[in-house]
Amino acid sequence: MSKQINVALIGNPNTGKTSVFNQLTGLNQKVGNYPGITVEKKEGICKLPRGVKAHILDLPGTYSLNTTSLDESVAVELLLNKNDKDHPDVAIVVSDVENLKRNLLLFTQIKDLKIPAILVINMADRMSRKGITIDIELLEKKLNSKIALVSTRKETGINKLRELIADYKNLPKTQNVDISVIAPEYFEKLATTFPKEDVYKLWLVITQDVNFMPLEKTLFKDASSFATKSKSELKRLQQKETILRYQFINGILKETYKVDLNAAKGFRATLDKVLTHKIFGYLIFFLILLTIFQAIYGWSEYPMDLIDGFFASATEWVKDTLPPGVFTNLIAEGILAGIGGIVIFIPQIAFLFLFIALLEETGYMSRVVFLMDRIMRPFGLSGKSVVPLISGTACAIPAVMATRTIENWKERLITILVTPFTTCSARLPVYLIIIALVIPEGSFLGLSYKALTLMSLYLMGFGAAILSAVILNKILKIKSKSFFVVEMPNYKLPLLKNVGYTVLEKTKSFVFGAGKIILAISIILWFLGSNGFSDEFKNAETIVTKRVEQEGFSASSEIYFDTHQDGLDINDPNASDQQKELEERALAQEIAGYKLEHSYMGYMGKAIEPIVRPLGYDWKIGIAVITSFAAREVFVGTLATIYSVGNDEEETIKNRMAAEVNPRTQKPLFNLASGVSLLLFYAFAMQCMSTLAVVKRETNSWKWPAGQLVFMSLFAYIVALIAYQLLK
């Protein structure tokens, strides 16, 4: 392997680090997590002049090396720790031309660490409009560094940057600011105690607000004794340091940076006035949410139907082509179904991230935070939580992934944990069929009982989410920055390339990250449902065929015939053929139902019957509750199989469910009490393995999804229990 140099991109948020990263690496990039924590790690490879190769790291945005969050401490840790395998040989500080002054603060800090640094002044395309002129040569001299004036939008300056990186050995390693003047004695003492270490580096280690990770603790263990000064004393020194740096920067910029104040600046003000307006601001946000919702709920349906159809025919094809047997079944019903269950989410994820990337890219997302902060604050949520919570109404998977935009870890975690309470579209098939069965006709204030029930279920979902957010906010003891300082970036036209990368990257991370878990669980569920140890299971065909010959078809099949014979014309010469075909299908369905009953899954359903009986369910519903852990909508399909009726014939399923009698009470199994209990159970229970897989991925630990599973299921159980016992 040829020698690679390590390059780290660092800079304030929104200066274009990721855009520069995309320019340098193209599609040679991958995204993961830093080990053990949930901060996103973006890295890629870039080919440089003279055959040099560079490993590029896109660090989380930070305003300075004084960290206040986990994200920022990742950047600082990397700069301080020479032993880290990613420790940069050269740091590229990305700044934007309009906020150069503020960006230079970080640059001087990095220079002071004596890390070779290149300053990228990005967004050069905006200079003429903003009336900015910079004397680059003089600035390079004053900062004793190299500068690349870049526009990732116009794709200028990138080659110069490549040259500079390749030539990194010639970068000066001098300090910009001598901070020891803010407390000469203190720094003197520091220097004599640790003669081998750099004073500024020591200072950083001592003043870190957040030490989520063991910095170079081993090396600096003794340095902590230097935190002898009180916390507020240290803080005052940090303030002094900041002021000192700004003095240095102001001095330099006075000679090198000119802004013509008459240049246009009205665009931002006008847009802000409308977008953060008391009424229009909310109205516009509401319309945007509505569009997002429509996209993931409505537009995604077409590609999802195509995917569904594709996997259905693929399954059929496999079954027809391969020799029948366990292996074919595994492929068709285990693996293909599992992959289908992953791919089916891609349209929704892609749509949601298309919108989120647009909102982020344009600078609108910060306005959302501004508008919603006061409303979400009491619940311990961020203004940005609104987008995931609303998208959760379509599907929790992309919604949980969308929480990545929330910087504060505690707010993000709470949002992740409560989002699955919102009523996602997979609950609808369950709701609709049960509401149709058990909720009586009639209306209240012009709204039918059925509609009101559905609406209450949605409201309850939101209620549960908000309520648990309040509770989690109280009980979660997580150290995270408690203050609110949000930058409102300039409005920009989105860079489509960046949007494309985001959508691609999110989709990939779902398919390859959470997908593994989903596939594994589907195969397990398939195995449990299509294998059994008992003789009944093994001889299902003969047993059922014999029974049908002797006793005729079961009540389920009679209902099946009734529903289908309406269309049958006795005088039709083909009628007997059709009758025969119906009977064949009925027989197959009865066998499938019998098999499921005697599979491992069937025994599990019977085993949990004592647990679900107090909720008004029997073992058949028990099985459906277990299988629908794959996805809630599977509930209906499983009942169809158990009741031996066709899978996609809603009318038949409904009629069959209505006819089901509870042997204990001799009343219909699906009555108001058990129906409401089921509705409530599905409203609150964490019945979705894909959500768990995504939560595992996003929180980087099994702890949170496990907690979610236990808490939500328990809560659902209790609510359903109370409802059934009260109503029965």
Add this chain to the structure above:
Amino acid sequence: METTVAHLKRGQKGIIKEFTENLLPIKLLELGCLPGNVIELVQVAPLNDPIYINVNGSHIAIRREMALHIALDIIEDNMVI
């Protein structure tokens, strides 16, 4: 009572005098919120909180509780917005 950023009206400007609270987040200073710099109130969120300021070219949103700790002298020049 001291005049603070929280007392600014929309479009009004002031010069930062001092921080009445020592533990103001360092991030605020890093964004350019330093004594001597001009600060302008750009927008107030619908429920009166948070507020949106422009200081030293940085546009940032902060909450009112924090704004109360930034003392300033209002620049009276009857700006029309």
